[in-house]
Amino acid sequence: MSGIKLNAKSAKHPHVPPGQNTHSLSQQAEGxxxxxxxxDRxxxxxxxxxxxxxxxxxxLVIDGESPVCFIPASEQERADTVLTQHGFSVNWRTLDMKDFQHQTMSACYSATISSSLRIGAxxxxxxxxxxxxxxRLADRYLMERFIRGGIAFAGNAVIRDGYTEFRxxxxxxxxxxxxxxxxxLDIExxxxxxxxxxxxxxEADSxxxxxxxxxxxxQEQLTWIEWVRDEKALLxxxxxxxxxxDPDVIIGWNVVDFDxxxxxxxxxxxxxxLRLGRGRQTPHWRQSxxxxxxxxxxxxGRVVMDGxxxxxxxxYNFRSWSLESVAQELLGEGKAIHNVYDRMAEINQMFREDKVSLARYNxxxxxxxxxxxxxTHLLDFALERSRLTGVELDRVGGSVAAFTNLYLPQLxxxxxVAPNLESENWIASPGGYxxxxxxxxxxSVLVLDFKSLYPSIIRTFCIDPMGLVEGLLLDEGKSEQQAIAGFRGGRFHRQKHFLPEMIEALWAARDQAKRDGEKAFSQAIKIIMNSFYGVLGSSGCRFFDHRLASSITMRGxxxxxxxxxxxxxxxYEVIYGDTDSTFVSLKKAHSGEDADAIGxxxxxxxxxxxxxxxxxxYxxxxxxxxxxETHYxxxxxxxIRGQETGSKKRYAGLVIRSGVEExxxxxxxxxxxxxxxxAQEFQQTLYRKVFHDEDVEEYVRAYVEMTGQGAFDDKLVYRKRLRRHLSEYQKNVPPHVRAARRADEVNQQLGxxxxxxxxxWIEYVITTHGPEPVEARQSQIDYDHYIDKQLKPIADGILPFIGRHFDDIIAPQLGLF
Incomplete structure (x- = not known):
C-alpha cells in the first residue's frame, strides 16, 4: 500500500482550494x-x-440533505409557477454562479430525492x-467535501450489534x-x-x-466442510x-452476474x-x-469486487477470461476442465458420488x-484509485465519474455550474497521430516516446473546460491577457484552469510512486491521468467539447x-510514428552501447x-x-497484406535487455x-531465425510437412467470440458462427x-466439410486450409525482405534439366 501523498495543496485531494474543508470535528474518528x-425516509x-x-x-446516518438542481435565474419565476401548480414546494436561491454560456443561475432545493427527480423532468x-x-445525492455530499475514500467524522454514537451508528x-x-x-466466494x-x-x-475462516x-x-472430521440438509439451510x-x-470485501470470478x-x-x-449486509440489511439487485x-x-457495508x-x-488483458485461463497465465496453475459440459457432468457426478472432491474443487x-x-494487487489498486478520485471501490471503469468527482467541486x-450531457451535438475529434x-x-531501430503525451499537452497548453470558457471571453489584443490558441476555435486562459494542476500533481505523485516501487499506486495514477483526454473526448462526459479534445490530439x-x-x-530516418512513439532507423547496425548513446x-x-x-x-x-525507450x-x-504499402500498428523486433534476447x-x-x-508458433520461430540471419528454408518445409501429416493437430484450434445472438447472423455467416450452430445442433440432439x-466463445477447427466445433468434430481436418490461410500469410510477411518466397520453398523439387 502506497502511503504516498501528493503535495499539500493537492495531495489526497488533488487541487483542493485552501479553506474549503472547514468542518471542525471534535472527538473525530477516521475511516x-x-x-x-x-x-427518502x-x-x-x-x-x-x-x-x-x-x-x-x-x-453514518445523515438526515435532511436537500437535493439541488440549477436553472437560469431568468427562468426562476416561470419555473416556480409551474412547480407550484403541480404541488411542489421548493426553496430558491440566486447564486453568484453561471453556466458555460454565462447565464446567472438559481438553485432549486427540494425536500426529497423523489420530488427532485420529478421536478427535473x-x-x-x-x-x-x-x-x-x-x-446522486450521496455522491454530491462526498465530492463537495472532497471526501475521497478517507473520511473524518464525528456525531452522536450508538453501539449496535456488530457496528457503531453515528447520527x-x-x-x-x-x-x-x-x-x-x-x-x-464461489458457488457450485x-x-x-x-x-x-x-x-x-x-484469513479468518475457509x-x-x-x-x-x-x-x-x-468425512465428519473434515472441519472445513459444513454439512447442511438442503438448499435453504445452505443459504x-x-x-x-x-x-x-463480517468481511469488508467480497471477491469472486463473475461473482456479480453469476454467483x-x-x-x-x-x-x-x-x-x-438474505440479511448479508451490515446491520443485517438485505442486498439490493439492480438489473442493467x-x-x-x-x-x-x-x-x-460490504464491497463486491468481480475479478x-x-x-x-x-x-489487464488476457486471451481468455475464464478463471482457468487467467490462473494459468498469472499463477501457472488452474483446472484441467475447459468444456462447459464436461465440467458440468463432472460436478454433477461429484455431487452424487464424491462430495468431498466437489468441496475441494469449490x-x-x-x-x-x-x-x-x-x-496483481487488485485491492491495492482499487483503494488507491478511490483515494485519488473518490469513486467507489467496486466501480467498473468509472473514468467519467472520477473526472466529475475531481473537477466539479472546484468548478x-x-x-x-457544470454543463449537461449533450450527446446529440457530439462532434468527433481527430485520433492520435x-x-x-x-x-x-x-x-538498429530506436523508439523514442513522449512520456504521457496527452497529459503533458494539457499541462503545457493549459487545456481545461473552464479555461476554454474563460479563454473565449478574453480580448486577444490585450497581450497581458492573451489566451493560448488551441484548435478548431479553442482558446484557453493562461491562469484560470484546474486540469493542468491536477495533471501536474498526479504526475509528481506517479514519479514518486515509481521511485518507491508502489506499482498499484503508480498504475492507478497512470490510468486516471491518461483517462482525462478520453473523457473530454467522450459524449458520455458532461464536460465534452470538441475544441478540448481536438486541441489535445491536433497538438499531438x-x-x-x-x-x-x-x-x-x-x-537519421524516421520510419514510423504512432500517437506518442517515433521509430528511428540508424541506417546501419550499431552496438547496444552506441545505440543507447545516440538515443x-x-x-x-x-x-x-x-x-x-x-x-x-507561445x-x-x-x-x-x-x-x-528501446533499441531494436x-x-x-x-x-499491408497483399500490398506494397507499409502497415500501421504492426511490427516485430528483437531487443536485448540485461543480456537476454526478447x-x-x-x-x-x-x-x-x-x-x-x-500460426503463432510458426511466426515466432521463423522471425527469430530471420533476425539471426539463419537459413529458414528447411524449417519452413519441415513445418509445412509436419502440419500436413497431423503432427500439430492440437495447435489448429480457432477461438473466437460470438458478439451477437446466433439468430442475428443472417446474410453474412462467418466460420465461427457456423461452428457454434453445429455445436448447438449436437447439444439439442443430446438433450x-x-x-x-x-x-x-467458440472453439473450432476447419475440416474438409467446413468449420466444426472442437467438442463435436466429425470430419477430417483440412490441412490445406491451415497451410494456405495460416502459414503462408505469415511467411509472406517476412520472407520477401530476405529474397525468399513461401511458394518457392514448398514447391516440389523438380531438379535441373
Missing part, C-alpha cells in the same frame, strides 16, 4: 468509505455511509433547462488507509441453477457449505457466516430475505438497462481468485511532425529544442518529455486471439442446454 446510499432524505475504521465498521418538459439534476454527523476528508478483510450448482455448495475463503451429509467418520448457513466473520444473481434468485424462491445478462449488487471487471479496469476456485487478487468554487510507415527489415499531431523533422535534420543524445537535444520553441513562440514552459537490434515493419510482436498474428497456436444462442 474509509465502503458503501454509500441515499433514500419520512418526508426527507437520508444518506447512509458505511465506513471501515480501526475500531470496526461504522454507519417537469421543468424539462416545460422547456426550462435544468443543470446537475442527475448527480447528527459532521464529516470532512481524511488521509486514511484501511486494512480490509476479504472473502473469496446444477445446470438448472440448484445450489450444491458455497465456498468461502478468507470452508465449504455443502448440501448433504458425511458418509463416514473420516441460512451462509448468512450466519457473514454475520459471524450473486443466482444466490438472490434461490433465496427469493425460498422466500428467504443496457445488458440483459448484467446487473449490479449493493450490499450495505474480471477489476482486472479490466486495471487495464474451495480451490476461491483460493485461485484470492491468489489472482494478491498477485463550483470558481462560480460555474499515425504516420505512414516505411516497410523493410532494419538493423503537430508535436510528432516537428519532432520527426528535428530527428531527420540530424541524419540519449537525441532526447536531450529534442527536449531542449521544445523548451526553446514553446518559450519563444511564452509557455514545456512539460513535454521525450524518453529513449533487428526490426521488421511489414507491408522478441517483441505488436499487432501481428502472434498477439492476436483470432489466429491459431499453429443438453443450448450453449451459444446468446453469444460466448
Amino acid at each position: 474509509f468509505v465502503l458503501t454509500r446510499q441515499s433514500r 419520512q418526508g426527507q432524505t437520508q444518506i447512509v455511509i458505511w465506513v471501515k475504521t480501526d475500531q470496526g465498521p461504522c454507519q 417537469l421543468l424539462l418538459a416545460e422547456g426550462i433547462k435544468v443543470f446537475e439534476d442527475d448527480i 447528527q454527523v459532521k464529516t470532512k476528508s481524511a488521509d486514511y488507509l484501511p486494512s480490509l478483510s476479504v472473502v473469496s 450448482c446444477s445446470e438448472k441453477g440448484v445450489l450444491y455448495s458455497v465456498g468461502l475463503h478468507s 470452508r465449504v457449505i455443502m448440501v448433504g451429509e458425511p458418509l463416514n467418520a473420516e 441460512v448457513a451462509m448468512q450466519e457466516w457473514f454475520i459471524r466473520y 450473486w444473481r443466482l444466490l438472490l434468485r434461490r433465496a427469493e424462491w425460498h422466500k428467504l430475505p 438497462s443496457q445488458n440483459p445478462n448484467a446487473g449490479f449488487i449493493t450490499i450495505p 474480471i471487471d477489476t482486472l479490466k479496469t486495471a487495464t 474451495l480451490q476456485d476461491c483460493k485461485l481468485v484470492t491468489r489472482i487478487f494478491e498477485k 463550483h468554487r470558481a462560480g460555474y 499515425v504516420m505512414d510507415s516505411k516497410p523493410g527489415l532494419y538493423d 499531431h503537430e508535436i510528432m511532425k516537428l519532432t520527426r523533422e528535428r530527428i531527420e535534420e540530424q541524419g 540519449a543524445r537525441l532526447v536531450v537535444d529534442i527536449n531542449a529544442w521544445w523548451a526553446r520553441h514553446l518559450q519563444e513562440h 511564452n509557455l514552459a514545456s512539460a513535454l518529455e521525450l524518453e529513449y 537490434h533487428k526490426f521488421l515493419m511489414p507491408t 522478441m517483441v510482436f505488436k499487432g501481428l498474428e502472434t498477439v492476436r486471439t483470432d489466429w491459431t497456436p499453429l 443438453r442446454p443450448l450453449q451459444y444462442q446468446t453469444g460466448g
Whole structure:
C-alpha cells in the first residue's frame, strides 16, 4: 500500500482550494468509505455511509440533505409557477454562479430525492433547462467535501450489534488507509441453477457449505466442510457466516452476474430475505438497462469486487477470461476442465458420488481468485484509485465519474455550474497521430516516446473546460491577457484552469510512486491521468467539447511532425510514428552501447529544442518529455497484406535487455486471439531465425510437412467470440458462427442446454466439410486450409525482405534439366 501523498495543496485531494474543508470535528474518528446510499425516509432524505475504521465498521446516518438542481435565474419565476401548480414546494436561491454560456443561475432545493427527480423532468418538459439534476445525492455530499475514500467524522454514537451508528454527523476528508478483510466466494450448482455448495475463503475462516451429509467418520472430521440438509439451510448457513466473520470485501470470478444473481434468485424462491449486509440489511439487485445478462449488487457495508471487471479496469488483458485461463497465465496453475459440459457432468457426478472432491474443487476456485487478487494487487489498486478520485471501490471503469468527482467541486468554487450531457451535438475529434510507415527489415531501430503525451499537452497548453470558457471571453489584443490558441476555435486562459494542476500533481505523485516501487499506486495514477483526454473526448462526459479534445490530439499531431523533422535534420530516418512513439532507423547496425548513446543524445537535444520553441513562440514552459525507450537490434515493419504499402500498428523486433534476447510482436498474428497456436508458433520461430540471419528454408518445409501429416493437430484450434445472438447472423455467416450452430445442433440432439444462442466463445477447427466445433468434430481436418490461410500469410510477411518466397520453398523439387 502506497502511503504516498501528493503535495499539500493537492495531495489526497488533488487541487483542493485552501479553506474549503472547514468542518471542525471534535472527538473525530477516521475511516474509509465502503458503501454509500441515499433514500427518502419520512418526508426527507437520508444518506447512509458505511465506513471501515480501526475500531470496526461504522454507519453514518445523515438526515435532511436537500437535493439541488440549477436553472437560469431568468427562468426562476416561470419555473416556480409551474412547480407550484403541480404541488411542489421548493426553496430558491440566486447564486453568484453561471453556466458555460454565462447565464446567472438559481438553485432549486427540494425536500426529497423523489420530488427532485420529478421536478427535473417537469421543468424539462416545460422547456426550462435544468443543470446537475442527475448527480446522486450521496455522491454530491462526498465530492463537495472532497471526501475521497478517507473520511473524518464525528456525531452522536450508538453501539449496535456488530457496528457503531453515528447520527447528527459532521464529516470532512481524511488521509486514511484501511486494512480490509476479504472473502473469496464461489458457488457450485446444477445446470438448472440448484445450489450444491458455497465456498468461502478468507484469513479468518475457509470452508465449504455443502448440501448433504458425511458418509463416514473420516468425512465428519473434515472441519472445513459444513454439512447442511438442503438448499435453504445452505443459504441460512451462509448468512450466519457473514454475520459471524463480517468481511469488508467480497471477491469472486463473475461473482456479480453469476454467483450473486443466482444466490438472490434461490433465496427469493425460498422466500428467504438474505440479511448479508451490515446491520443485517438485505442486498439490493439492480438489473442493467443496457445488458440483459448484467446487473449490479449493493450490499450495505460490504464491497463486491468481480475479478474480471477489476482486472479490466486495471487495464489487464488476457486471451481468455475464464478463471482457468487467467490462473494459468498469472499463477501457472488452474483446472484441467475447459468444456462447459464436461465440467458440468463432472460436478454433477461429484455431487452424487464424491462430495468431498466437489468441496475441494469449490474451495480451490476461491483460493485461485484470492491468489489472482494478491498477485496483481487488485485491492491495492482499487483503494488507491478511490483515494485519488473518490469513486467507489467496486466501480467498473468509472473514468467519467472520477473526472466529475475531481473537477466539479472546484468548478463550483470558481462560480460555474457544470454543463449537461449533450450527446446529440457530439462532434468527433481527430485520433492520435499515425504516420505512414516505411516497410523493410532494419538493423538498429530506436523508439523514442513522449512520456504521457496527452497529459503533458494539457499541462503545457493549459487545456481545461473552464479555461476554454474563460479563454473565449478574453480580448486577444490585450497581450497581458492573451489566451493560448488551441484548435478548431479553442482558446484557453493562461491562469484560470484546474486540469493542468491536477495533471501536474498526479504526475509528481506517479514519479514518486515509481521511485518507491508502489506499482498499484503508480498504475492507478497512470490510468486516471491518461483517462482525462478520453473523457473530454467522450459524449458520455458532461464536460465534452470538441475544441478540448481536438486541441489535445491536433497538438499531438503537430508535436510528432516537428519532432520527426528535428530527428531527420540530424541524419537519421524516421520510419514510423504512432500517437506518442517515433521509430528511428540508424541506417546501419550499431552496438547496444552506441545505440543507447545516440538515443540519449537525441532526447536531450529534442527536449531542449521544445523548451526553446514553446518559450519563444507561445511564452509557455514545456512539460513535454521525450524518453529513449528501446533499441531494436533487428526490426521488421511489414507491408499491408497483399500490398506494397507499409502497415500501421504492426511490427516485430528483437531487443536485448540485461543480456537476454526478447522478441517483441505488436499487432501481428502472434498477439492476436483470432489466429491459431499453429500460426503463432510458426511466426515466432521463423522471425527469430530471420533476425539471426539463419537459413529458414528447411524449417519452413519441415513445418509445412509436419502440419500436413497431423503432427500439430492440437495447435489448429480457432477461438473466437460470438458478439451477437446466433439468430442475428443472417446474410453474412462467418466460420465461427457456423461452428457454434453445429455445436448447438449436437447439444439439442443430446438433450443438453443450448450453449451459444446468446453469444460466448467458440472453439473450432476447419475440416474438409467446413468449420466444426472442437467438442463435436466429425470430419477430417483440412490441412490445406491451415497451410494456405495460416502459414503462408505469415511467411509472406517476412520472407520477401530476405529474397525468399513461401511458394518457392514448398514447391516440389523438380531438379535441373
